[in-house]
Amino acid sequence: MYKKLSEYITVGIVVSLIFFLFVTFLQVEKVDFRISYFLIFFILLILFVRNEKAKGFLSNSFKENAGFLYLVIIIFLVLLPFPLRKNPYLIHICIMIGLYTIMALGLNVYLGSFGMVNFCFGAYFGIGAYTSALLATNLHLSFWITLILAGIGGLLGGILVSLVTLKNKGFYYVLVTFAFQQVFHLMVNNMEWTGGPDGVVKIPFPRIGSYSFGQSLNLFGVTLPFHANFYYLILFLAILTILIIIRINASKTALIWNAIRDDEIAANCQGINIFWKKMEVGAVGAFFGGLAGPLYGHYVGYISPEVFTWEVSAVLLSMIILGGINNITGAIVGVTILTVLIEKFQLFSNYRTLVFGLIILFFLIFKPGGFIPERVRDYKGLSFGTNISKEPL
Amino acid sequence: MILLETERLGIRFGGLAAVWDVDIQVKTGETIGLIGPNGSGKTTFFNLITGIYIPTEGSILFKGKNLVGLPPHKIAENGISRTFQNSRLFSGLSVLDNVLVGMNLLQTTNIFDSVFRRGRVKNETSHSIDEALTLIEYFSIDLVRQRYQKVKDLPQADKKRVEICRAIASRPKLLLLDEPSAGMNPEETSELMKDLAKIREKEREMSIIVIEHDMRVIKEIARRVVVLDYGGKIFEGTFEEASHNKVVKEAYLGSGEKSA
Numbered sequence: 001m002y003k004k005l006s007e008y009i010t011v012g013i014v015v016s017l018i019f020f021l022f023v024t025f026l027q028v029e030k031v032d033f034r035i036s037y038f039l040i041f042f043i044l045l046i047l048f049v050r051n052e053k054a055k056g057f058l059s060n061s062f063k064e065n066a067g068f069l070y071l072v073i074i075i076f077l078v079l080l081p082f083p084l085r086k087n088p089y090l091i092h093i094c095i096m097i098g099l100y101t102i103m104a105l106g107l108n109v110y111l112g113s114f115g116m117v118n119f120c121f122g123a124y125f126g127i128g129a130y131t132s133a134l135l136a137t138n139l140h141l142s143f144w145i146t147l148i149l150a151g152i153g154g155l156l157g158g159i160l161v162s163l164v165t166l167k168n169k170g171f172y173y174v175l176v177t178f179a180f181q182q183v184f185h186l187m188v189n190n191m192e193w194t195g196g197p198d199g200v201v202k203i204p205f206p207r208i209g210s211y212s213f214g215q216s217l218n219l220f221g222v223t224l225p226f227h228a229n230f231y232y233l234i235l236f237l238a239i240l241t242i243l244i245i246i247r248i249n250a251s252k253t254a255l256i257w258n259a260i261r262d263d264e265i266a267a268n269c270q271g272i273n274i275f276w277k278k279m280e281v282g283a284v285g286a287f288f289g290g291l292a293g294p295l296y297g298h299y300v301g302y303i304s305p306e307v308f309t310w311e312v313s314a315v316l317l318s319m320i321i322l323g324g325i326n327n328i329t330g331a332i333v334g335v336t337i338l339t340v341l342i343e344k345f346q347l348f349s350n351y352r353t354l355v356f357g358l359i360i361l362f363f364l365i366f367k368p369g370g371f372i373p374e375r376v377r378d379y380k381g382l383s384f385g386t387n388i389s390k391e392p393l
Numbered sequence: 394m395i396l397l398e399t400e401r402l403g404i405r406f407g408g409l410a411a412v413w414d415v416d417i418q419v420k421t422g423e424t425i426g427l428i429g430p431n432g433s434g435k436t437t438f439f440n441l442i443t444g445i446y447i448p449t450e451g452s453i454l455f456k457g458k459n460l461v462g463l464p465p466h467k468i469a470e471n472g473i474s475r476t477f478q479n480s481r482l483f484s485g486l487s488v489l490d491n492v493l494v495g496m497n498l499l500q501t502t503n504i505f506d507s508v509f510r511r512g513r514v515k516n517e518t519s520h521s522i523d524e525a526l527t528l529i530e531y532f533s534i535d536l537v538r539q540r541y542q543k544v545k546d547l548p549q550a551d552k553k554r555v556e557i558c559r560a561i562a563s564r565p566k567l568l569l570l571d572e573p574s575a576g577m578n579p580e581e582t583s584e585l586m587k588d589l590a591k592i593r594e595k596e597r598e599m600s601i602i603v604i605e606h607d608m609r610v611i612k613e614i615a616r617r618v619v620v621l622d623y624g625g626k627i628f629e630g631t632f633e634e635a636s637h638n639k640v641v642k643e644a645y646l647g648s649g650e651k652s653a
Contacts, residue, residue, distance in 0.1 A: 244508055251507035251514045252493070252500055255486075259494040262483035269443055271469035271498040271563060280504055376487045376541050379522050 007061040011069050014058065019076045023083050025340070026090045038341075049371055077235055081228040091227040093343045095299065098234035099292050100319065100335040102241045105328065106288025107316045109245075112326025112374065113254050114281045115261035119313045120161060120177040123184035124154040124286040126308030128293020130188060133200040133303055143206035147294050154290015155283045162282030166275065169264075181310045189305040199304030203297050206233070213298075230299045237295065241288055245328060248284070255377070257281055311353065315342075318356040321363050324370035333371055394421045396600050397442070397567055402451035403624075404441055411437045412624045413450070419567065424593065424601045426615030426632065428608075430645055434624040435604045436478060439569050443475050444468040455567070470498060474565035476556045478572045478604075484545040488536055491544055491555050492525040493518075495562030528558050531595065532588055550581040554588060561592065561599070568592070570603040574610055582607055589614050608636075620644065 025037050048054060062069050084090040103125060110118040128150035135146045165176045188194040195201075205214035213229040248254050259267040260277055268274050297303045319338045324330020338359075342352065363370060396419050403413035412434040419425055427435050440446045442453055444465040453460040460468055474495075483491050500521060502514050530537045532554050539547070544555055553573055560568060573589070574582045586609070592601070593614070605611050611618060611632060618635045620628040622644040628635055635641050 247511060247514075248504065248507050251504075252497060252502060252518065253504045253507045255490060255494060256497060258486055258490070259483045262485050263481045265445065265465075266477065266481040266483070267494070268465040269445070269469055269475055270495055270559070271466045272494075273464075273466045284504070374485075376543060377490055378541065379489065379518070 004065075007065055008068055010058075010061050011065055012072055015069070015072045015076060019080070022336075023080070026084065026093060026344070027087070035345075038344075045371070074239075078232075081224050081231055082222060085222065085224050085228070088225040088227045091225065091231055093339065095227060095231050095234055096343060097336050097339045098231070098238045099295055100316065100339055101238045101332055102234075102288050102292045102295075103312075104316050104319050104323075104331045104335050105241050105245050106285045106292075107313070108320055108326060108328075108331050109257075109281060109285035109288075111317065111320055113249070113257040113261065116281075117174050117317070118161075118177050118285070119174055119310050120157075120181035120184070121285075121289050121316055122308045122310055122312030123181045124157050124289030125293050125296070125312055126184055126188065126303075126305075127157045128154045128290030129297040129303045129308065130194055130200065130293070131290070132294030133203045133297045134194070136204055136298070137200060137202065140204075143204075143294065143298055147291065150294045151287050151291040154293065155287040157290070158282035158284075158286020159279055161286070162278045166278060178310060181313070185305055185309055188308070195304075197305060199302060200297070201302040203301050203303070205301075206298055230295070234295055237291065241291075242328060242332075249328070250377075253280070314353065314356055318360050321360050321370055324372035324374065326374040327370070327372050330370050330372035395419070396421045396456065398454040399442070400452045400454070402438075402441060402448055402453060404437065404446055404449050410624050412441060412621075415451075415621070415624075415626050417619055417626070417629075419600045419602065421566075421600055422598050423617070424603065424615050426611040426618040427602055427604045427621065428606070428611060428618055428635075429621035429627075433621040433644075435621055436571055437624075438621070439475060439571055439602075439604065442468070442569065443473060469563070469565075472566035473569065474560040474563055474567070475569035476553075476560050476571055476573065478575055480552045480556045482544045482552060482556055482559070485543065487541045488529065488544055488547070488555050489522065489525060489540040492529060492558045492562050493521055495559035496521045496525060498563040525558075525562060528562060529555075532558060532591065549576050550584055553577070553585065557588065557592065561596065564596070566599060568599055568601045570601065570605075572604050572606065574605060574607045582610065586610055586613050608632075 021041060025041065028037055048058075080094060081091050084094070103121065106124075107118060107121050110116045131153040132143070132146035132150040135141045135149060136143065141149075161177060161180050164180070165173050168176055188199075189197055205212050207213065213233070214226050215229075216226050217224045217228045219228075256267070256272055256277060257280075259270070260272065260274060264274060296307075315338065319334040320331050321334070322338060323332065323334020338356075341355075397417070398419075399415055399417045402415045402417075404411050405413075415438060417425070427438065429435055437446065441448050442460070444460070444463055444467070448461055451461075455468075455471055455473065458471070460471065460473075463471075483494060486494070500517055502510070502517050506514050526537055526540065529540065533551070536551060536554060539551075544552060547555065557570070557573070560570075570589075574585050577585060589601075589603075589610070590613075592599070601614075603611070603615065615632060617630065618628075618632050619626060620635060620638075620641050627644060628638055628641050630638075
């Protein structure tokens with residue numbers, strides 16, 4: 001009883017501490033402070049990751065009280081806009097974290113589950129954004145319909161790329177996806193009906209009935225800036241994405257993807273249809289890219305081709321490599337750290353790609369698995385309890 | 394009853410006939426040894442049957458159905474399973490996961506079930522896990538204890554075991570073993586022979602073709618041997634007959650008169 005309680009308290013304290021650090025860090029104004037703050041946080045994180053005992057204790061109490069942990073995290077996430085309401089820009093950062101989370105989990109399907117480095121994720125993102133923006137501005141379709149159509153648009157893009165790259169592996173796959181990305185960028189930049197280099201402007205805010213996402217949100221008597229509307233929408237969709245990916249990862253679907261990643265010929269000889277599986281991977285990953293498009297477009301209000309370049313993939317790849325390949329928690333950690341870095345350290349802006357390149361190199365050399373590496377599937381509690389499955393490990 | 398029958402089976406790579414005119418009949422429940430010197434086309438023959446290479450000549454009849462031109466996964470669906478010479482395991486996955494992948498042909502859920510019908514997926518996975526663990530236990534209880542170990546960290550003998558488990562997990566009608574004793578020391582080889590005897594005992598209906606260089610293994614498990622040399626079949630009969638046959642001896646050792 002007391003043990004349970006102390007575990008609950010541990011979980012609560014750790015989660016609140018993380019959120020407290022996060023919120024206060026966002027609010028620090030001076031650049032020097034920010035850097036020192038960030039370094040302290042980073043060093044703490046590395047110390048924690050290197051300390052097996054602390055890691056074991058924490059991951060144990062996290063694992064045993066998973067339900068409670070998720071509850072606490074969701075409560076904090078829901079409350080997050082309140083302390084940040086004075087400065088909408090800080091809520092904007094949180095929105096970007098959510099957006100990148102959706103995309104990183106989509107890209108992780110390629111990179112983690114299937115072992116393919118995909119450089120056209122910016123194109124899927126762009127297909128989604130343009131689909132939704134053009135339908136909303138020209139045909140005045142509701143955001144909720146265009147959101148789904150954008151996801152389907154991304155999905156079709158993914159299937160197209162999978163069809164083209166059916167026989168390609170390794171570097172050749174990277175090159176073809178890179179080419180697809182460039183083709184997409186040049187097309188939207190030069191075609192008239194996509195608005196050319198000016199892109200699409202005056203994308204309407206989403207509405208629920210008469211409520212527009214452009215007006216400020218009143219919650220419990222507190223007025224939050226209009227960003228909070230998008231924050232909650234993206235939070236909801238990010239949680240949905242996480243749930244879907246968790247379910248796919250726990251099932252035979254992702255297991256077969258992993259098998260193909262490790263040895264395509266052996267997988268083929270086990271009765272796995274490689275063609276369909278490649279289409280499946282292409283579709284699932286790109287769907288989330290497409291889904292993220294309208295969330296960005298309708299939130300910012302305008303889109304232009306320069307947003308949807310190969311840099312989107314580069315940023316996402318470095319996030320995943322930093323956090324942990326084929327690991328949902330890892331991806332979220334990587335996304336959070338790098339998004340905050342991008343947004344809070346504008347001084348990097350000219351050297352952004354350089355910084356990302358250095359991060360990728362550093363991690364690939366010194367910690368190839370990322371902060372939270374991929375885990376072996378654990379089927380605890382998923383057996384009808386034959387005597388063998390009780391055999392000690 | 395004849396399970397597999399190849400008729401004048403062959404493949405040419407350019408001008409080179411890697412396998413030609415091979416006629417083999419395999420009966421249900423029979424074990425056949427496929428032997429021959431290095432480069433005689435044994436593995437190519439397996440690759441032809443499993444669809445990795447498409448034959449340029451001849452036919453493969455499996456349960457009366459022609460398999461020529463089918464892709465590997467269709468052939469696996471028909472009930473042919475194989476292991477590879479340099480074990481091709483899914484090295485990043487655990488022992489249990491490798492065997493579970495081998496069971497995918499018996500599973501029916503798809504990606505929509507994974508997302509929307511959790512209960513069904515859980516049920517199916519549980520069944521498969523129980524079955525997989527029973528299968529692994531049949532060969533080695535130690536492997537059950539190491540079920541969450543990544544296979545790349547296992548010793549060679551255990552890797553072979555996992556590969557065999559993976560191959561028979563889908564309950565194939567024909568099992569093709571490509572040099573199971575490759576890279577093993579004598580003790581490991583004796584263990585392997587016990588394992589092969591166990592498969593025989595467990596699946597009496599299953600036919601096995603085994604490629605092997607270690608003649609102890611062939612002598613122990615194969616009633617009938619087929620000898621290949623330069624891609625062609627030069628002998629078929631019992632092991633005793635083969636070991637006294639002049640043509641077979643020449644293929645392995647070279648002809649004394651000519652070299653002298």
